[in-house]
Amino acid sequence: MSQSISSQNIKSALAPNPGINRPNTEQTNSLGDFIQETLALTKRLFIQLQRRPSTLIAGIIQPFMWLVLFGALFSKAPSGLFGSDLSYAKFLAPGVIVFTAFSGALNAGLPVMFDREFGFLNRLLVAPLSSRYSIVAASTVYIIALSFIQTAVIIFASAILGAGLPGIAGLSAIALIVFMIVLGVTALSLGLAFALPGHIELIAVIFVTNLPLLFASTALAPLSFMAGWLQVIASLNPLTYAIEPIRYIYGHGDWGISSIVMDTPWIGFSFTSVILVLLVFDALILLAIQPLLRRRFA
Amino acid sequence: MAAAVSIENLQKSYGDVPAVKDISFTVKPGEIFGLLGPNGAGKTTTIRCLCTLAKPDGGKIEVGGINAIASPKAVRQRLGYVSQGVAVDKVLTGRELLKLQAALYHLPKKSIGDRTEQLIEVLGLQDYADKKIGTYSGGILKRLDLAAGLLHQPEVLVLDEPTVGLDIESRMVVWEFLQALREAGTTVLITSHYLEEIDALADRLAIIDKGVVIAEGTPSDLKDKLGGDRVTLRIREFTPYEEADKAKHILESLPFVENVIVNTVQGNSLNLVVKSGQSSLSKIEQSLSEINLPTFSLAQSRPSLDDVYLAATGKTIMDAQIAASSIRDLKKEKKQQMK
Numbered sequence: 001m002s003q004s005i006s007s008q009n010i011k012s013a014l015a016p017n018p019g020i021n022r023p024n025t026e027q028t029n030s031l032g033d034f035i036q037e038t039l040a041l042t043k044r045l046f047i048q049l050q051r052r053p054s055t056l057i058a059g060i061i062q063p064f065m066w067l068v069l070f071g072a073l074f075s076k077a078p079s080g081l082f083g084s085d086l087s088y089a090k091f092l093a094p095g096v097i098v099f100t101a102f103s104g105a106l107n108a109g110l111p112v113m114f115d116r117e118f119g120f121l122n123r124l125l126v127a128p129l130s131s132r133y134s135i136v137a138a139s140t141v142y143i144i145a146l147s148f149i150q151t152a153v154i155i156f157a158s159a160i161l162g163a164g165l166p167g168i169a170g171l172s173a174i175a176l177i178v179f180m181i182v183l184g185v186t187a188l189s190l191g192l193a194f195a196l197p198g199h200i201e202l203i204a205v206i207f208v209t210n211l212p213l214l215f216a217s218t219a220l221a222p223l224s225f226m227a228g229w230l231q232v233i234a235s236l237n238p239l240t241y242a243i244e245p246i247r248y249i250y251g252h253g254d255w256g257i258s259s260i261v262m263d264t265p266w267i268g269f270s271f272t273s274v275i276l277v278l279l280v281f282d283a284l285i286l287l288a289i290q291p292l293l294r295r296r297f298a
Numbered sequence: 299m300a301a302a303v304s305i306e307n308l309q310k311s312y313g314d315v316p317a318v319k320d321i322s323f324t325v326k327p328g329e330i331f332g333l334l335g336p337n338g339a340g341k342t343t344t345i346r347c348l349c350t351l352a353k354p355d356g357g358k359i360e361v362g363g364i365n366a367i368a369s370p371k372a373v374r375q376r377l378g379y380v381s382q383g384v385a386v387d388k389v390l391t392g393r394e395l396l397k398l399q400a401a402l403y404h405l406p407k408k409s410i411g412d413r414t415e416q417l418i419e420v421l422g423l424q425d426y427a428d429k430k431i432g433t434y435s436g437g438i439l440k441r442l443d444l445a446a447g448l449l450h451q452p453e454v455l456v457l458d459e460p461t462v463g464l465d466i467e468s469r470m471v472v473w474e475f476l477q478a479l480r481e482a483g484t485t486v487l488i489t490s491h492y493l494e495e496i497d498a499l500a501d502r503l504a505i506i507d508k509g510v511v512i513a514e515g516t517p518s519d520l521k522d523k524l525g526g527d528r529v530t531l532r533i534r535e536f537t538p539y540e541e542a543d544k545a546k547h548i549l550e551s552l553p554f555v556e557n558v559i560v561n562t563v564q565g566n567s568l569n570l571v572v573k574s575g576q577s578s579l580s581k582i583e584q585s586l587s588e589i590n591l592p593t594f595s596l597a598q599s600r601p602s603l604d605d606v607y608l609a610a611t612g613k614t615i616m617d618a619q620i621a622a623s624s625i626r627d628l629k630k631e632k633k634q635q636m637k
Contacts, residue, residue: 013420014482017451033404040401044390051389051430119385123446126349127402128374 030130034137037129041138045111049146056146063100063154067092067161070220082222093158094246095219098239100154101147101178102213105185106206108143109193113202116193136293140186147182148175163250170249173271177278181242184282191289194296218243223263235264238281245274300363302327302454302485303348308357310343317343319509321357325454325487325502330480332500333489334603336618340509341489342382345458348487349379362453375403378447380440382458388432392423392442395431396449403450417445421475437468444475454485461495473499491619493603505607507618512610521601524609526556528601529578531568532594533586541591542566548585554578563617569608572598 049056067089074088082091112135115121124135151174159165166174189206196202214220216230217239223231234240244262248271249255260268269277303325310318318340325331333341346352348359350370359366359373366373386395393414400410418427421441426434434442440460447455457476461469476486476499490496496503497517504514513520531549533541542560549558549570555578558570572578583593607615 010420010478011482013416014448014479014484015451016453016482016484036401036404036407040398044387044394044398047394048387048389119381120387122351122381123385123399124402125351126374126377126379127399128371128404129402130404 033130034134037127038134038137038141041124041134042141045138045142048111049142056149059100059104059146059150060153063096063150064157066096066099067154067157070096071161087162089158089161090163090250091222091247092220093154093163094243094250095217096158097151097154097174097178097246098181098242099214099217099219100150101182102185102239102242103210104147104150105143105182106189106210108139108186109189109191109202110199110206112139112190112193113196113199117199132296133293136187136190139190140183143186144179144182147178151175151178166249167253170255173249174246176275177242177246180275180278180282181238184238184278184285187282187285187289191285191292195292213237213239218247223265228265231265235266238278241269241274241277241281244269245271301325301360302329302362303331303487304358304360305344305348306358308344308347308359309355310340310347310352311355312343316509318347318354321504321506321509321511323504323511323514325485327453327485328480328483329501330476330486330488330499332496332503333487333506334491334493334496334500334503334607334615335489335506336491336615339491339506341491341506342458344506345379345456345487345489349377349456350374375450376453378450378452378455380443380447380455380457380460382462386431386439386442389430391428391430392434392445393418393427395442396427396446399446400449405450413449417449421445435468436464437471440464440468440472444472448479448484452484454487455479457486457488459489459491461490461492469495491615493607493615497603503603505603505610507607507611513606517603520603520606524601524605525574526571526601527574527578528599528605529570529572529582530595530597530599531570531582532565532596533568533591534594535565537566537594539566542568544589545586545591548589549582552581552585554581561614563620 070092071089074092077088082088112121115124121135125132129135155165155171155174189202192202192205196205216233217237218234219239223234226234241262248259248261252259255261255271257271259271261271262269262274301324305324306322308318308321309316321340321344323331323333333344335341343352347354348361348366350366350373354367361373361376364372364376390398396414396417397410400414405413418424421444423438423441423445426438426442431439431442447457460476461472464472473495476488479486480501486499488496488499500517502514502516503520504511505520506512515523531545533545539560539562545568546558546560549555549568554573556571558568561567561569579596579598583596586593604614604616607613607618611618613621
């Protein structure tokens with residue numbers, strides 16, 4: 001051991017300092033503290049990503065393979081099958097964008113679960129955090145940033161594969177929709193990370209949710225291809241409400257917020273009402289996870 | 299001046315299993331206080347309740363006069379916690395972990411760099427601070443944990459079994475550091491199942507067993523209260539039980555001997571208590587030779603903290619530890635020692 005504990009300045013370094021301990025911590029205006037701790041926790045996640053980038057790399061390769069393989073699978077489909085002037089590449093890109101963002105968000109709880117199991121979470125829970133929701137906030141910021149990176153890559157790759165590129169307004173609308181679906185699903189996954197007993201259970205939930213929700217949405221095929229019962233399920237699936245408006249944007253350069261972007265067996269939804277549905281979806285999930293988080297954070 | 303830590307009638311169960319039945323003790327400002335007991339005695343549960351990681355079922359916890367259940371945040375600010383498990387992120391460097399911790403304790407942004415550097419120096423981590431934590435040895439990891447626990451200059455540093463699994467050199471480093479910490483004015487609460495650790499470090503201690511406090515005081519008070527000297531006798535290196543039992547009957551008849559125990563986990567050695575200040579050892583040896591028993595080893599000592607535990611529970615901490623883990627195979631041990 002080349003260095004041992006030095007006795008220099010040991011007293012000044014180690015003496016308790018009531019000065020930095022604010023006596024009325026319970027009442028302190030804590031927005032600044034909340035931002036400080038959230039940024040620090042987010043930074044940790046990005047350092048992890050930088051040193052272990054395999055998740056991100058796989059998260060980019062996988063949707064790319066979806067695009068290429070599914071594109072090839074249906075490349076000889078009769079023209080006009082997927083809507084008037086919609087090639088399958090154009091049809092597929094929105095499905096892959098939403099599904100990739102959804103999968104990433106669904107896995108958001110896993111790092112938190114491992115922190116729980118390895119005891120790192122205790123390090124956070126014994127600290128005088130202004131609010132323990134900063135742990136949730138940091139994960140959410142991180143996952144949303146990742147989803148945006150993935151989405152950008154998919155949009156770029158789809159453009160090369162012949163799907164075209166939406167305009168600035170279209171891209172902003174896609175960003176908004178991706179943000180909303182990721183927010184809700186991330187919150188759900190983080191809620192489960194605190195409610196379930198361990199990572200085995202969390203992985204099991206992810207496993208039975210992920211692909212079924214993909215196939216019960218309009219990601220790979222339009223509603224009109226489906227059996228009646230599946231049409232009903234797909235019309236209730238939040239993923240469909242994210243996919244259809246993006247698909248409309250890809251197919252219609254002249255889209256507007258009142259365009260009817262989605263048809264269900266019952267009614268059509270305008271762009272505005274689809275956004276409202278996603279808002280309600282987010283609100284319901286955020287409400288639903290409150291008791292789970294409060295039980296752990298009380 | 300309020301007690302640094304005050305715990306009154308603490309109770310905590312996990313399901314049907316009571317981990318802490320009734321624990322009370324007081325830690326004075328500026329002292330090193332030890333919680334001594336075998337694994338499963340309730341030490342870690344007590345610490346988890348104190349550090350606001352677990353909610354007690356009953357009782358009162360105060361840190362510097364502040365109620366831990368009513369004002370957990372103020373208590374977290376006053377405590378530094380060095381846990382037993384390895385709770386680090388292997389991918390981060392030591393410096394990155396310290397900076398994260400500093401932000402979680404809301405150190406002013408300007409001072410985080412300086413304060414981190416200061417603790418890296420004090421704990422001798424200069425060579426390691428910019429390497430990934432996954433590469434650290436146990437001793438370095440513990441130093442990093444100490445640095446993290448002290449970043450915000452807490453009034454009380456709480457350490458749960460800080461030297462379990464450490465090599466002797468690293469253990470001495472931790473001991474010296476804790477003594478320096480007390481010199482600087484920080485109160486230290488330490489749990490351990492190592493007698494010698496608590497004996498060497500603690501100004502005062504509480505011994506806990508099965509979720510209750512069985513003794514509290516300074517190490518010398520507790521030992522003096524017992525009175526008498528402890529004698530350990532081995533007739534042979536590995537004594538047959540029949541011989542040990544025979545010797546036990548002879549020794550019990552001696553007037554200055556009390557409380558003879560055959561220690562079956564220590565090769566059937568005999569533990570006994572003798573009145574202090576007599577030439578007991580030669581008399582014991584003499585009475586054994588009268589019945590043709592040899593003496594392999596014979597040692598007299600002042601009572602230890604283990605004897606305090608033994609007197610209260612009827613077993614040594616080592617035995618309790620062993621009972622808690624597994625039953626040792628003596629024959630196998632004997633064979634291995636004879637190789």
